[in-house]
Amino acid sequence: MIKPSLVGVLLMLFSTIGFSQRSERNTKLDIDPNVIIGKLTNGFTYYLRKSPGDKTAVQFVVKAGYNQETADQRYLAHILEHMAFRGTKSFSNPMRYFEERGIARGSDFNAVTTNDRTVYYANLPAQNYELLEKLLEFYRECAHDINLSSDNVDNERLVVIEECRISEQDKDESAIVRRTIMGNTKYTDKPDFSESQSVATFKHESLLNYYNLWYRSNFQAIVIVGDIDCKRLEKLIRRLFSDLHKSKIKTVGVEVADTSFFGWKNRYVTITGNKNGNESINIYLKSIQNRITDSASLAFNLKKQLYNAMTTARLSILTQEFKYAEAVSSRFESLPVRGPQIEVLRTGFTFPSGKGLQALTEVLTQLERIKRYGFTATELGQAKLEVFEVQRINSRISNYQYAGKLTNHFVTGEIMPFAYSNQKIVETILRSIKVEDMHAYAAGWLTANNNMDIFYVSPATEPNKVINEFSVDRIFKDMALVNMQPYVSPVTDEQPPINRSLMTPQKANQLKPVANYIENFDKKTGITSIILENGMRIFLKPIDSTQDSSVTLKSVSSQSGNLLCDTTLALKKYAHYIIASSGIGHLKGSQLKAFFDEHNIDHLALYNGESGNGFESTFNNSRLEEILQLIFLFITEPKLDTATFESIISTEKAEIELSKKRLPDQFSDTIQYFRSERKNSSVRMLHELESSSIIEVNNYFKRQFSSTVGAAYAFSGNFNLAHFKALILKYLGNIPKKASDECRQRQVNLKAKQLAQPVVIRSGERDEARIQIFFDIVDEYSERNHIAFELIAKYLDVQLFDRLRRTENGIYNITVYKNINKTEHAQYSIGISFACAPTSVQRLINSVKEEILDLRNNGIEQDQFSRLKYLQTSDLKSQMRLGRYWANYIIKHYREQSPFTSFLDESDALGSINHIDVMLFANKVLSIANMSTYIQLPNNFEQ
Numbered sequence: 057m058i059k060p061s062l063v064g065v066l067l068m069l070f071s072t073i074g075f076s077q078r079s080e081r082n083t084k085l086d087i088d089p090n091v092i093i094g095k096l097t098n099g100f101t102y103y104l105r106k107s108p109g110d111k112t113a114v115q116f117v118v119k120a121g122y123n124q125e126t127a128d129q130r131y132l133a134h135i136l137e138h139m140a141f142r143g144t145k146s147f148s149n150p151m152r153y154f155e156e157r158g159i160a161r162g163s164d165f166n167a168v169t170t171n172d173r174t175v176y177y178a179n180l181p182a183q184n185y186e187l188l189e190k191l192l193e194f195y196r197e198c199a200h201d202i203n204l205s206s207d208n209v210d211n212e213r214l215v216v217i218e219e220c221r222i223s224e225q226d227k228d229e230s231a232i233v234r235r236t237i238m239g240n241t242k243y244t245d246k247p248d249f250s251e252s253q254s255v256a257t258f259k260h261e262s263l264l265n266y267y268n269l270w271y272r273s274n275f276q277a278i279v280i281v282g283d284i285d286c287k288r289l290e291k292l293i294r295r296l297f298s299d300l301h302k303s304k305i306k307t308v309g310v311e312v313a314d315t316s317f318f319g320w321k322n323r324y325v326t327i328t329g330n331k332n333g334n335e336s337i338n339i340y341l342k343s344i345q346n347r348i349t350d351s352a353s354l355a356f357n358l359k360k361q362l363y364n365a366m367t368t369a370r371l372s373i374l375t376q377e378f379k380y381a382e383a384v385s386s387r388f389e390s391l392p393v394r395g396p397q398i399e400v401l402r403t404g405f406t407f408p409s410g411k412g413l414q415a416l417t418e419v420l421t422q423l424e425r426i427k428r429y430g431f432t433a434t435e436l437g438q439a440k441l442e443v444f445e446v447q448r449i450n451s452r453i454s455n456y457q458y459a460g461k462l463t464n465h466f467v468t469g470e471i472m473p474f475a476y477s478n479q480k481i482v483e484t485i486l487r488s489i490k491v492e493d494m495h496a497y498a499a500g501w502l503t504a505n506n507n508m509d510i511f512y513v514s515p516a517t518e519p520n521k522v523i524n525e526f527s528v529d530r531i532f533k534d535m536a537l538v539n540m541q542p543y544v545s546p547v548t549d550e551q552p553p554i555n556r557s558l559m560t561p562q563k564a565n566q567l568k569p570v571a572n573y574i575e576n577f578d579k580k581t582g583i584t585s586i587i588l589e590n591g592m593r594i595f596l597k598p599i600d601s602t603q604d605s606s607v608t609l610k611s612v613s614s615q616s617g618n619l620l621c622d623t624t625l626a627l628k629k630y631a632h633y634i635i636a637s638s639g640i641g642h643l644k645g646s647q648l649k650a651f652f653d654e655h656n657i658d659h660l661a662l663y664n665g666e667s668g669n670g671f672e673s674t675f676n677n678s679r680l681e682e683i684l685q686l687i688f689l690f691i692t693e694p695k696l697d698t699a700t701f702e703s704i705i706s707t708e709k710a711e712i713e714l715s716k717k718r719l720p721d722q723f724s725d726t727i728q729y730f731r732s733e734r735k736n737s738s739v740r741m742l743h744e745l746e747s748s749s750i751i752e753v754n755n756y757f758k759r760q761f762s763s764t765v766g767a768a769y770a771f772s773g774n775f776n777l778a779h780f781k782a783l784i785l786k787y788l789g790n791i792p793k794k795a796s797d798e799c800r801q802r803q804v805n806l807k808a809k810q811l812a813q814p815v816v817i818r819s820g821e822r823d824e825a826r827i828q829i830f831f832d833i834v835d836e837y838s839e840r841n842h843i844a845f846e847l848i849a850k851y852l853d854v855q856l857f858d859r860l861r862r863t864e865n866g867i868y869n870i871t872v873y874k875n876i877n878k879t880e881h882a883q884y885s886i887g888i889s890f891a892c893a894p895t896s897v898q899r900l901i902n903s904v905k906e907e908i909l910d911l912r913n914n915g916i917e918q919d920q921f922s923r924l925k926y927l928q929t930s931d932l933k934s935q936m937r938l939g940r941y942w943a944n945y946i947i948k949h950y951r952e953q954s955p956f957t958s959f960l961d962e963s964d965a966l967g968s969i970n971h972i973d974v975m976l977f978a979n980k981v982l983s984i985a986n987m988s989t990y991i992q993l994p995n996n997f998e999q
């Protein structure tokens with residue numbers, strides 16, 4: 057077995073890396089005082105927090121999950137979650153009922169089951185008390201009155217089998233990992249998500265027993281966070297939930313941790329036959345999870361975050377240096393096992409064939425270097441800023457995220473460290489942590505007897521014989537003999553990460569606000585437009601909001617985009633990424649990333665699309681000046697680093713090679729080839745990457761992003777107009793005038809090729825089929841057509857989900873998506889995508905066709921049509937309160953040269969359109985002549 061040179065004992069971890077002696081004495085953390093916590097006489101708990109926002113988050117929590125299942129109840133906690141949406145006493149079809157009233161299926165209305173809990177969650181429009189009351193009535197019936205008739209259970213059983221079928225997890229691989237890490241103890245018997253055997257055979261009585269035992273008031277809670285009347289809701293909760301029965305079981309919780317499996321030697325395991333086509337290595341180190349309840353446990357957690365940030369940053373450099381297909385990452389995660397929450401530090405990476413041993417050597421060498429020497433002061437300074445910024449951001453999380461934190465408090469007792477009363481404790485602890493503390497922490501993880509489990513995963517049945525237990529053992533022996541040198545951070549002392557500025561003071565002081573510009577204000581839209589002397593057009597749409605301090609940027613260059621320009625695909629996809637990774641001004645790429653981390657700027661993305669190119673970002677309004685400086689430097693002082701260029705191109709080539717083996721990528725690639733005039737296949741992409749040059753990248757970037765004449769920038773969100781205008785005149789006004797370079801225009805037929813027969817793709821051995829159906833038509837654009845098209849897509853989404861899943865039980869999920877492209881003409885496209893059993897393909901395609909035919913012949917029933925119109929109107933009003941809506945709206949209409957007031961036309965069209973208009977347009981779009989079908993089947997399936 058492996059005998060690594062890393063020394064120590066993992067079970068000494070907590071004593072070795074506990075709370076710093078220099079920090080304050082251990083103190084209990086406070087929960088947010090703005091949260092109302094109540095408990096009814098039957099033990100039912102509720103959490104209420106008044107918080108501004110467009111959505112109210114509601115979560116119904118059951119403190120029971122996989123851990124509470126007996127041997128004959130495997131996977132039934134998840135089945136029960138499904139049954140609630142199949143129907144309750146008063147809600148025969150809850151999914152459809154709430155979807156037709158404005159709660160989006162999936163993203164805003166769903167549930168999840170884990171080891172220790174089952175959570176039903178919903179996000180609904182703020183201050184809609186009628187809908188909120190109906191939702192609480194539904195959750196009350198989830199608590200006590202789910203329809204568990206035999207027929208209902210058997211129908212949903214088939215749906216869950218389909219869910220298991222399409223699970224992305226590989227049950228063999230995940231089971232091997234879990235059994236190895238936990239040593240075949242009792243903690244390994246959690247059911248695999250992809251294991252459908254128990255789903256097909258469980259007894260109805262077993263499901264009833266689980267429901268009656270665990271769905272009881274003292275194990276349940278309601279969490280509501282939003283713009284709510286807490287007193288009104290307390291009365292409603294008491295009325296709805298006070299009569300629920302209390303369980304005879306007094307306590308529910310995590311089992312006492314049995315750490316006997318921590319003393320084993322390190323293991324090396326090869327897993328063959330990975331169906332994703334990847335070659336990868338994962339290194340696991342484990343411990344018992346530490347819940348945050350006081351300042352000592354918070355200190356432990358903060359050190360964990362610091363270690364994670366520093367190790368990930370250091371290892372990610374290997375991605376570029378050694379051209380792996382995916383970034384090397386280090387992260388903590390909980391294992392899905394029964395019993396205690398086992399936490400692992402997982403370091404994983406994917407690589408092209410033949411580079412595995414080199415990759416593993418480099419990763420283990422870096423871990424050994426961390427073990428011997430720890431981290432540098434520069435790394436720690438950067439990580440502290442990053443971790444503290446994460447804590448600060450967490451104090452402004454969404455209502456949905458906040459509800460999740462309160463749910464976690466109900467189940468585990470863990471306190472939210474970001475509550476305002478705890479912020480000073482977080483800051484004090486972070487300041488107290490020294491480099492030597494983090495060295496001790498790292499040594500606590502990286503020990504000699506630390507149960508390091510190394511998994512090499514190969515798609516082949518006979519994997520690369522270079523990577524084996526002997527070669528891994530040799531790596532450790534060689535490292536023990538190496539006179540290893542300490543790590544040198546790429547962010548040097550000359551450019552320290554703390555308080556770094558984008559521009560030198562001399563450069564910033566040289567820029568003065570320009571005096572020559574044209575300004576207009578449109579009263580109908582509230583949009584201020586500015587034309588600068590250099591030809592840039594600036595559009596400003598302030599949104600007065602006390603709830604959101606963000607600003608959204610969207611810009612478009614004067615170029616028409618790659619659809620109309622004769623541009624290589626490789627340049628289109630990677631040129632802007634290469635520039636951004638190389639750096640700007642006096643900052644290298646790594647220093648620019650550090651700046652983003654320090655200043656809470658997620659990114660300033662350079663997007664490159666078919667119909668336009670430009671910048672986009674969403675950022676806090678305190679960062680207005682930094683964003684404008686970034687734009688200035690990207691246009692005037694972009695870097696182009698040869699090593700970065702070569703690294704990115706090599707990495708992307710490796711990723712394309714890997715994608716050619718992955719079944720979803722193969723399917724998508726084939727569809728792209730048939731549907732796109734540009735033939736965006738991986739074969740073409742790989743060829744262009746191999747032939748691309750750094751000179752081409754430089755020229756393309758300048759042509760697409762550096763022009764000012766005709767370029768447009770839209771900013772919308774919460775900002776002071778006068779202040780922002782002054783910054784724009786200073787930074788954007790001083791960008792040198794540059795006319796756009798002409799690109800060769802192409803005439804493009806936007807309409808996708810129609811295929812008389814389905815395209816069938818044979819690949820893989822999984823017992824699974826994928827189907828994508830498209831309808832495409834080029835027609836005139838009008839707001840009425842636009843609205844009719846939106847209503848058609850919404851109707852199909854509801855109708856097909858209901859029929860294919862609920863009635864026919866043939867799928868787990870279905871996606872209906874739509875697109876309108878107005879580059880030359882108006883192309884309307886609807887896509888329908890789902891996965892199913894190979895034997896069900898033709899039956900379900902026929903069902904889709906029947907629903908399409910019914911829509912064409914009979915239209916939408918009047919009551920449902922009225923509800924769809926109401927939802928569309930509500931959605932438009934909601935979107936118009938958001939900065940991202942206006943930024944995208946302005947650029948869209950600028951690009952199309954249409955008036956900014958057309959949203960008024962859209963409102964008028966919504967008010968006047970009727971179901972006959974929709975039926976007539978459905979007959980145009982959803983014609984069988986406009987239909988193309990793509991089917992992916994396993995190689996061994998016989999039709």
